[in-house]
Amino acid sequence: MVRITMVAPAVNAALRQVRFDDAPPDPAGVRRAEAAAAALPHHDTAFTAPSARCRGTAQALGLDAAVAPELGDLDVGRWRGRSLDEVGQEGPEEVAAWLSDPAAAPHGGESLLELVERIGAWLEAHRESPSPAVPPASARERRLLAVVEPAVVRAALVHALGLPAPAFWRLDVAPLTATELSGRAGRWNLRCGYPLAGSAS
Secondary structure: OEEEEEEOOOOOHHHHOOEOOOOOOOHHHHHHHHHHHHHOOOOOEEEEOOOHHHHHHHHHOOOOOEEOHHHOOOOOHHHOOOEHHHHHHHOHHHHHHHHHOOOOOOOOOOOHHHHHHHHHHHHHHHHHOOOOOOOHHHOOOEEEEEEOOHHHHHHHHHHHHOOOHHHHHHOOOOOOEEEEEEEEOOEEEEEEEEEOOOOOO
């Protein structure tokens, strides 16, 4: 069996403003991540998405995490660097299409369906193939930890639970919460997001 714990990154200004941007966690977010480090579950291997927010959070959590490009955030193309409000004012029909059609990518980047497919492929690869970094004594249950953007957590849940793609928009993932998927025998079980102790201080 494989157990994958996904940790959402610490907050920063872009996250608060719903801005399609990448920046490291702000000082308050770093402090909360440092306080939460002791609450991380045991793991054999740690990964981080390539964003500055995820890498900064992984560092603050004290993780020796490998950067996994395949765990990157949703590619929003030409919307990058802009807020949702700005995009909505300029092209409300594009935002409406993006929010209603999982196959739409009006920003020229990645559609929701493509994100779910990409993250699903990563999950299945780790469920089916033991990691070479895991020693034989741990072969019965491999434990992986990944610091990933909220959109990646939501996409993973849509894939793992076989949810309809529009359910993506109804899943909330708070900063510095952990969501756990355990996979075996062709299925995934979910432990819903829980805050890491100390992260709310």
